[in-house]
Amino acid sequence: MGHAHLLHRPGDTPVHRLAPQVKVVAALAFVLCVVTTPRTAFWAFGVHLALLAGVWVIARVPPGWLAARALIEAPFVVLALLLPFLSGGPAVDVLGVSLSQTGLLVGWNILAKGTLGVLTSLTLAATTSPRDLLVGLQRLRVPSMVITIATLMLRYLEVIAAEAQRMRLARVCRGHNPRFLWQAGATARSVGTLFIRSYERGERVHLAMVSRGWTGRMPETGTPAPTRAWVAGLAPALLAGLAVAGTTLWP
Amino acid sequence: MTAPVAMHMSDGLLNTPTTVLFLGVAVIGVAIAAVKARADLDDRAAPMAGLVAAFVFATQMLNFPVLAGVSGHLLGGALAAILVGPWVGALCVSIVLVVQALLFSDGGLTALGANITNMALIGTAAGFGVALALKRLAARGKAGLVAVSFIAALVNTVVAALGFVIEFAIGGDAAFSLGTVAATVLGVHVLIGIGEGVITALTVGAVAAARPDLVYLLRGTAKPLELRGKAAA
Structure with a gap:
């Protein structure tokens, strides 16, 4: 699998070098935090996005490159944009158009969480080659x-x-x-x-x-990730978790 | 192109307890499939399993929006179950979903449990159940096998969509009424199921014509070779 890959952006940054198993666990933990965030805690979504942006800076992934690939999400969210017009409940006036309040919130919830989720997987895919991803899953005892x-x-x-x-x-x-x-x-x-x-x-x-000697497993190269790598890799997810905890104090 | 399964859900569509519940269901189901699949996956079946997974992967790329956060597409579960058996088939579809979520950002990472439960476990089981029930028809000849593949794929798609409706009833956002969701999702998936049935029937028909030994459903139904005369050494 040494071929060019649509969503992989080869590089040699700390994010690219991080052990793949750490990246898989970190991505899952981060998305779990995003999904658990209450939908009215708007500032927490800003924190999540800022954390991701921090990872992009370290990994040298340009936002435009990610944005083009994030369009894969379009079929999922296109109908979220219709919800404010279709749902019932108390209405609010936005720019003279009467919109359903529940619909706005539900649509925002799906749009924000879906987008952050897609951006997280894209970040993982951009910094991890398919081969490394398989090695990572293998080290996680799949x-x-x-x-x-x-x-x-x-x-x-x-x-x-x-x-x-x-x-x-x-x-x-x-x-x-x-x-x-x-x-x-x-x-x-x-x-x-x-x-x-x-x-x-x-x-x-x-x-x-x-x-050529393939036994069904990926050849194991390298050593298990040190605790330092786990701490560094899970730091964004940990900060996102703190933000979620913070939403109970400042909703 | 299409594959047999109902839908991908994105992150944030189901609430956290439901997400965790179905993640547990998916992990247990895949673990059982992995144990059972060991007997089916020999050196000859491994490339078939890989190809079925790749094929399902390619066909799942076609997405149609159904509801906010939900898209419909071909599932491939019946195709996988008929060609490589229910256990390896469920594994193949699960792997497709995991790789799509991790590498292609298709389907939310946290909705993975529910997606695997619907498309890989429920869908494959339903498709294979139908195929098994109609096995005698399938063994009769090519037309029978093609018809069985079509029906299995159609049932697989609709049942997988039904799985989604149940999950939505348990932990979905209350902004949609359950009736609307059920009608929209099932309606779309009957249509998708017909497309899925055609693709599955064409593929299984071609494989059965060229390499009937590779079709899991036909195992044990081949007529024994008739030897005429005893001179042949």
Whole structure:
């Protein structure tokens, strides 16, 4: 998996070098804090965002790079924007438009927590290569069978993409010249063929991996993370947790 | 392209106790599947499991917004269960969901438990249950197998969506009425289920035509090779 990855931004910063298992646990803990934050504690969401921004500065990830990839969230939140118009309950006037108060709060809740969650996973993905992520999960004692399937899956994604590309090329060579969405018809009809071709190629890839000594586990390099790394890695999640605790004092 | 499962939820859609409850359900379910899958996953099945996971991954990329914080897409659970068996299949779909949440930010990290429960556990179990009940039809020939795959995928999608509705009833935001949520989500997923059924039927049909030995559902149904005459050594 030494290939370029859409969401991975290679680098050599303290965040990139941090042991992957620490990063996985830290990301989970951070999102848990975000989800637990009461939706009316607006300042706490600002704290969460500032903590993430701090990580981006250390990791040298430009916000614009993240923003472009955060658009993946769009289908989830597009309807959150409609809630203020559709929900019932007491109404408030915003710029002359009567909006539902509950709807505003619920929409804000989903938008804020969803966005912070996506930004957190993007930060993890940007600073951790897929290979490192598998090593991290392995060190967190994820069953080796799960690691095996996940490793093969990440490898086969590229096999499938390459086979689909080859089949498209073959169709075009035979005079098939669809535009835009009309390609979908031919692709859908050949999905079974794509699967078989990918499988037979994947079988050879698997045999090649096995004959080079692959046992289903990621080769373990490096040493267990020192306590210092755990403290540094979990610091943002800890601060977010303090912010959540603070919301009970200053709601 | 589509895969069989109902929906991804984002962070913040369910409250914290519900999140934790379904995280527990998911961890126990995946642990059981991991133990049971060990018997099914030999050297030949490993690449199939990896490919099924990659295929499901690719098909889940198509998302349609259903409600705020909820999107619908193909699930792939029936496809996985028919090709690699229910245990390995549930593992494959779980892995897809975990990798999507960690690397592709698709689906909230804290909603992972509920997402795995719906799509990997409930959906795969429902799809395989249907396929198993109709196994005799599936073993009869290609048309039977294709029909069974279609029905299994459709049921899988709708049942997984139902799982979401139950979770929402337990710990969802009260701004939506349960009736609206159930109607919208189930309605959309019947449509998605038809798409899912077509993709699953096409894929299973192609695999059964080229490599029937790889279809888990057909194990033990192959006609024994008939030897005529005793001269063959």
